Amino acid sequence: MPDLSQVTRGRILFGGDYNPEQWPEEVWHEDVRLMKEAGVNSVTLGVFSWAKLEPRPGAREFGWLDRLMDLMHGNGVGVVLATPTSSPPPWMGRLHPETLPRDENGQIEWWGSRQHFSHSSDTYRRYAAAITEDLAARYGGHPALTMWHINNEYCTYDWGDEAAATFRDWLKRRYGTLDALNEAWGTAFWSQGYDGWHEILPPRRAHYMRNPTHVLDFKRFTSDMLLECYVIERDIVRRHTPHLPVTTNFMPMWVGQDAWRWAEEEDVVSVDIYPDPRDPFGAQNGALIQDMTRSQAGGGPWMLMEQAAGPVNWRGVNHPKPRGLNRLWSLQAVARGADAVCYFQWRQSRQGAEKFHSGMVSHAGEQGRTYQEVKQLGAELASIGAEVTGHHIPSDVAVLFDWNSWWAGAQDGRLSSEVDLPQVVRAWHRALWEAHITTAFAHPEHDLSPYRLVVVPQLYLLTDTAIENLLAYVRGGGTLVSGFLTGVADEDDRVRPGGMDARLRDLFGIRTLHEWWPLDAGEHVECAGLPGTFRGTLWSEEIEAADRDEAVPHVYRGGELDGLPAVLRKGRAWYVSTLPEPTALRGLLVRIADDAGVRPVLAGLPDGVEAVRRGEVLFVLNHGRDKVTVDIPGTHRDLLTGATVTGSLSLGRYGAAVLKP
């Protein structure tokens, strides 16, 4: 199987989306000069070029792209070639309005922006296949070509009539019979029983809450239909170039794609990461996506397909990256497994909807700080590439995450709209990140035996297979910590008897889960125990423990739940029925991890300093603005500077060291 290593060959890929059709050809030569000065070795071409390649149905205009491919090749820049199918040309919507998606209100998403295609449209798919076929045929043998990039940030929905038809087909495949569907959806409630497949629609706008399993299946269907679009194009390019890897770029922890399933269909897993430079947890959020993407890549190297050299333009207020931050976050990605550091986009647009999104070459041009920092980074990446590419990141801890559970848990008629799964996952990952415990992510049905500790921030929906997997993991000696709202529903979003699966209740020592007590925004509960009292937020539970002799590490103090268990422990299985405040959650996890034999990468690090080991190499990153001194046992060479580091290391603001023993 082709993979990223054949593209990197010991170098970290450095470059970005390149949309030269926005510029006169004389600028292309300026681009090449600046790319070479910056050490750019890879660009992605053609992401939004459909109208340029096929200005009217069936037409083909390849000349400009031929010249670009040759230009890149002639200058030693590899090309990741994109299929242009994420933005159909205007003629498609006009000639084939059925290719335009409709939202749940029946409103059309017109052309004039991007991603105005229905994943279910046969017409769209045919046109997309045809242009993909012709691109692959023409450039499959071009020496500049290193990889295929299918479409871009798949992220659309469609509630229209053609999607209704493919939804019914998908449901037939899933359920076989209408009886099975009616049973799975619980249509006996509210008189929703279907008597014919043709009665089923996407979950369109309705008077009141829609059937949650209907909505859940529509989310599954949407992810699957987009994946079908991807696979069709992937199979075409693969037929032409079986030796070249194929990818499509994820958005970070995007709700619309079950990335576990998608990653299985990719040769290279790639992702776009855009933390807000102002976010005090930006570095941790970046680390989380990096950990998740690496795990989707099977632990192997992955590709940072897009980041911003400066500001983005889609937030309310879009802040630039302060001096040094672009470098720091790029090195963090490498530390956590990226073998490609790329940007959207090479040269900042002067026109169009993203002209205020930064580029590697900003409006300020060559003299601008942005390009100057890019150039420095390019040199640094070149200096460390050989020592880090291809190397893996060891991890004894897995955090479990599942899209199905997210989708089901986010239903309308839930107990608390304050509970947002990504926020809960971030809170648990943050506790581990701040403790310098490098973490993998896993699906609840994955083999968990490689891990000493498995953390479940929240898995509202768990299949029977997943539950058995968790039980077997603990039986096998693993340590499991679970947050609240886990194991509530089965695969069809049917609440399990008792409000939580009986096997899990037994695992954690819960006799009766009397009531869930969600907390208001800003509300907290006190939890008392050893080593001290903490505050819980978001949630609490009225639980009767199975056995008074079991350990109840923390109980609620005060309020309606006074004296009832807040944290339960039965052997190596822990259940945390609230969201502890950050220091308490970190303390709890450190203690459990330590008992499970899990150690931090480095001990005694100053606040804001991150340490990650990749292969033999130790990355030390200072996310703070103050100078810090870090104790580093032994002697290392800093690959960035060539300096020898013995015993301790001094890092300035946003400073980084890449240390080889």
Add this chain to the structure above:
Amino acid sequence: MPDLSQVTRGRILFGGDYNPEQWPEEVWHEDVRLMKEAGVNSVTLGVFSWAKLEPRPGAREFGWLDRLMDLMHGNGVGVVLATPTSSPPPWMGRLHPETLPRDENGQIEWWGSRQHFSHSSDTYRRYAAAITEDLAARYGGHPALTMWHINNEYCTYDWGDEAAATFRDWLKRRYGTLDALNEAWGTAFWSQGYDGWHEILPPRRAHYMRNPTHVLDFKRFTSDMLLECYVIERDIVRRHTPHLPVTTNFMPMWVGQDAWRWAEEEDVVSVDIYPDPRDPFGAQNGALIQDMTRSQAGGGPWMLMEQAAGPVNWRGVNHPKPRGLNRLWSLQAVARGADAVCYFQWRQSRQGAEKFHSGMVSHAGEQGRTYQEVKQLGAELASIGAEVTGHHIPSDVAVLFDWNSWWAGAQDGRLSSEVDLPQVVRAWHRALWEAHITTAFAHPEHDLSPYRLVVVPQLYLLTDTAIENLLAYVRGGGTLVSGFLTGVADEDDRVRPGGMDARLRDLFGIRTLHEWWPLDAGEHVECAGLPGTFRGTLWSEEIEAADRDEAVPHVYRGGELDGLPAVLRKGRAWYVSTLPEPTALRGLLVRIADDAGVRPVLAGLPDGVEAVRRGEVLFVLNHGRDKVTVDIPGTHRDLLTGATVTGSLSLGRYGAAVLKP
């Protein structure tokens, strides 16, 4: 006329919505066991069973319901049988899309939830009549059947084309001629004059504010069309079972139905009450709906059709009921006239949109706290039923409320969007509730002579008949207190000359109402007078009193209105031109009530304790979490415990006593 007493026969009905089609039949037998243990004597069947009963057009599947009716009868549980017409089966929308409502933007409300029917659809009405006919024919003679429940929570709107046609018919009946309509709507303004009936549409989405009388009539029409749907079905079941009472369940103070008119068409008035367990005014809000429903029932017993044993699932954060609260609020309903204490629903769903809405049997099952408390309550209700059912609640005070006034007052182009009639009514009712003055509600055209005191929180729109009714009431010796924004508009929402009806101005001693001075959110005005100064919120007025010798109990102090009257009094007629802060409003009303000979149920009650007399029986309810001691003159027997109470009573958290002299 059939009524509730024939169903209760000295027992308080206890039970709830029962949707057994969600469960395999073996669960039904478990249900029956638990019902009997809990003293359940009434269930409502069939509310959402249409698709089960008529899985395709014209089909009938009654077997499962036959078995259920027999099962209930065999176990001594009476059945309130519902027509299933609030949620048509999926086939109806598919075969007859014209039955689907459209919102004001023209968007369809699709099936997949519930209540996706147009009140104006002839097709819908025909199908609804047919299934009702067949249900009534089949079960009219079943011994389990005690009452009919038509549809469920009528609450839909329709701006579509078929509704446009029925709206025109309704307008023809109301106005006779287009000239009369043009005159009533004031279409001379903004060039809205209609030249033909066919030009009139529902008040759909428009560029700017719509004609307020057009909108008002559309609200009247909507309430009337829904009532028509109700009456059609009621007449069918009544034809089959003239001896059985018929009801439909109101939502509490729901804006869409003129409940005064609706109640006249019901044999039993029933309502759903869902205060937020976290609402500090939950008990008072419950009392308000109970008082209003009792008054709609002509002062006689009413039915609490739905409440929640624990949390609901449609708020942002849904809190469970703390231990004891379900019992306390159930007893409160009985105290204020309920002869039926029922729930949505018997057994908590495992699937569908309401699976996180509690049931009498929660996910935790028989051992769960919820069911255990339900069982206790069932026993207690059984012990008091004989002494309270059928008895009336004396009241010397009526609060006036009218849907037409609410609808008109809520128009877009009003002076203050901060003024919300329900909040204003709640504020005035709260003052009386906290003073332990049991209050009825009345329509402004009702006979008011039974009352010593009539309170008008706000009646923006008053018909001439209503105004004459108020004048006659005061002339006849009654005491009237009116809040601001009363008597502003006539029946067609035409502002009366002077900004307030001249007869009312004369009644209250107002010469000129120069300007209304609405207050911003958070703003207040100072009002000085005896017995002290208070703060007013929401509203103030620039009034010139008619006569300097008339009493002006309070004047504004400071600001633009300094020295002008805030509260006016002319004999037994009072006008309050702002919303006094709670303690001031209570003080004012207590003083006026006392002058009018109105006394509290009990004097000297601790905070948070409620006392209501029903017939001879005195309910004392502690809404606080601290233990209280209450002085109770004389000797009583507590029907709940059998204990004798002499002189004083001690009540724990959420404690209650039902005292018989």
Add this chain to the structure above:
Amino acid sequence: MPDLSQVTRGRILFGGDYNPEQWPEEVWHEDVRLMKEAGVNSVTLGVFSWAKLEPRPGAREFGWLDRLMDLMHGNGVGVVLATPTSSPPPWMGRLHPETLPRDENGQIEWWGSRQHFSHSSDTYRRYAAAITEDLAARYGGHPALTMWHINNEYCTYDWGDEAAATFRDWLKRRYGTLDALNEAWGTAFWSQGYDGWHEILPPRRAHYMRNPTHVLDFKRFTSDMLLECYVIERDIVRRHTPHLPVTTNFMPMWVGQDAWRWAEEEDVVSVDIYPDPRDPFGAQNGALIQDMTRSQAGGGPWMLMEQAAGPVNWRGVNHPKPRGLNRLWSLQAVARGADAVCYFQWRQSRQGAEKFHSGMVSHAGEQGRTYQEVKQLGAELASIGAEVTGHHIPSDVAVLFDWNSWWAGAQDGRLSSEVDLPQVVRAWHRALWEAHITTAFAHPEHDLSPYRLVVVPQLYLLTDTAIENLLAYVRGGGTLVSGFLTGVADEDDRVRPGGMDARLRDLFGIRTLHEWWPLDAGEHVECAGLPGTFRGTLWSEEIEAADRDEAVPHVYRGGELDGLPAVLRKGRAWYVSTLPEPTALRGLLVRIADDAGVRPVLAGLPDGVEAVRRGEVLFVLNHGRDKVTVDIPGTHRDLLTGATVTGSLSLGRYGAAVLKP
């Protein structure tokens, strides 16, 4: 050319919209009596009379209007006759649904309100022309007629199919070829290249951000289409009455109309001004619109077409005008060039959507405070009219404002949604207003040589012509101060190389504009310099000055920009890269103005006192509620009181003096 002076003839026009079709004819006579008592000399008739004049297609009912015209004439009240085309009768939408606008989601704006016409509908335009023709023919010679008022507050958009066709025509005229359009819109980005004109639609709802130049052109097109509607009707009435002036009323600083272009097509520029009486900057906001309208009128007199005598009814909470405020703000308008002080509307409606919008005669009627104050004002305006009408207001300062720049700057994908051009303009105007420097407004391509100082709060988009105009102005000795985000984009919203036009960078002494640093809401930056430190909000910039020897009056202190220039100065050109806090901005502008030889109208005024000179007459207005004493050099006669003022003047709350030397 006809103009306002032929209507005023030494009198200030006083009156308002008069919609007598709402009232029985007996009220008309009462109206006339009250008008005469109040000194009303002008009313606007027919604004919303289309359905009354043409109750069905082609019908004409003029009798009622004949009687009104005669009645006005007989009582010495001039008539501004409106074409009724802003609110088509219901029959038009019903018979010609294509005349109804659609919003960007495709939803129809139905009749039932007002302004439900598509500017692009040929059918609408034909009907509008016909009724205009007939009105002009019938009343063109009527002695009451003084002026024409076309339509009312043009403010509609249309994304429908007929608008799509006219949009394409407009684009053909603008661009000539598709290549030019593709180039101007930058359609190479996101595959938006158009291959045929028929592929172009209005910028309808899309999946993500739309092309900003597409959106910009749609705004230009909308303004132009509305202007076409205006011109069609204007040309008709002008053909009948070439001697009479024509106007249409602007809304204040309304985003939808390029008022500079529109004003060129009007004989009289008129505007509606509705500051919130509670707005602490209400007086300044009024002054801003007055200054802008006067400038659009070429510096000459203008018409205050609508203001409110009391509250409006379209805010959340609508406050009345405290005693004296209506008079004060009316005199302010006269001070700043208004020769007409008119209201919406004469008599407050009793019905319809605006019945809570005040009138000159309020619901309280003749005895109400509102009318009493109107009557007083009428007398006062009569007493000063001869001395002020026709006179100009001297100004040495121009503030530049341009709709194209506003439209482009407000695009979706901009760097900060906190930056709102009107707020920025208000901040800069406020600084000048508080410094008593009377200010004109100008378009960036206007001749600027009359001004000593030109202020650019923000002009994101500047044409090459405008840039050359600014450069020439400074070369010619003018002083220029520019705020941030100026000169960023060219006419097609193409970002200029370097992020700011190179000529402007050179003008201000900027070598490199590295990055924009927008600030969050509530955030500020410190700026240090002489005479002191100030706080900047909204924005900051990372700028490298061209020359270290150039003056950098203020630098950023602290944060990422520490030490970089905040304010740059190169000779007479100033660049301010943040929004200084109010006192700092005022101080900065006063200093620069003083250097440029610009003096305040009066020095040493107390807070809240405004002084404006119109011709020889000096208006002194106290916007405060406390009594103030103002030094006035020399001896004047107060035209309002006849009193002689020597050396100093005392003004009570909301007091005003109109002083003639």
